[in-house]
Amino acid sequence: MVSLVVASIEVVEGWCQRAGVSYPMLADSGHHVAEAYGVYNLLGDGLAAPAVFVVEPGGRIVWNHVGQHAGDRVAASTILEHLP
């Protein structure tokens, strides 16, 4: 799993330390990646909407879920069901 946040690397580092995050957390400080995936500012907050993309090795996005509000997230079990 790779997670991304529209924030500077300094903010991301601080958050990872406070929350004890053990997986890679990427800093999309210029929100270019969030824009490329179509999830930037969907909630009008200048951030990425909470979203999940399952990408197969060939690069195709085989499943996605884009949150419609801040708390709209899917269960981990649902994501696993869509892994190729």
Add this chain to the structure above:
Amino acid sequence: MNQRIPPRVWAVLGVGIAVVAGLGLLLAFLGREPGEPSPMITPAVPTHSDDPVVASVDDRPIQHSFWMEAVLLDQVMSGLSGQPAPTPDETLQRLVNEELVLNDSPPDQEPTAEQIEAQITALEQAWGVDDDAVVTALERVGLTRAAFERAVGRLLAVQAGMEALESQGHDTTAWLEEQRARAEIVIHEEFKDVPVPSIPVAQSPIETPPTSPLPAPTTESPVPSPAPVPATETLSPTPALAIPEIAPDFTLERSGSGSLTLSEQLAQGPVVLVFFQRGGG
């Protein structure tokens, strides 16, 4: 019914509170891995009753409306803290655990409004948001700040109960395991198969959830469909319009050190990309 304590049961509120207050007791229940699968009970729509009982702990009922409110609060708080939300079943199991604590070790006095406000302020600081952002996030799912205040008050009471148990020499993890083995815990399995959704909460003064400018998630099709966003005057600056079929490659700085390139990760197998709305600060 004997059930082991799901490791994620306390996670959401636990993380928020523990980050702020350094609660070793609740931290004992953390340790959730984002990729960890977990059993799930789909929240149920009231059918024969306006507010059916979805679980009971030694005959003390947990009502559907209470569960739904907790599920939505967990979703909101997870979103604000940048964590994946627990499943509805995990939230229900947490409520069961809270009942066990509150029944066996009730606080000497209920948390005061000042204590609740202080805790909310601390949570907002930890999440890097102001009170307006919290209220907005709550309103998006049809909740009020009063519901949030009740949840925080209950958590403070549970926290006090657990601290009291620890002061009596109990290992709280072992204590909860024992209580769950002893207690008559009934989860009404018939609610598993009742489909539900996006949930207006019973007793909420907001009867209809606000409509979202976003399309429904593409959970059915293996091929993502474009996600057109209707032109909405209130969104600014410019909402993105589409989700690509092919994942755009990127290289970004990563926590720890160095950078990560998507194509290099894909060379090793499928990748799950998770965008968090907020990472703090």
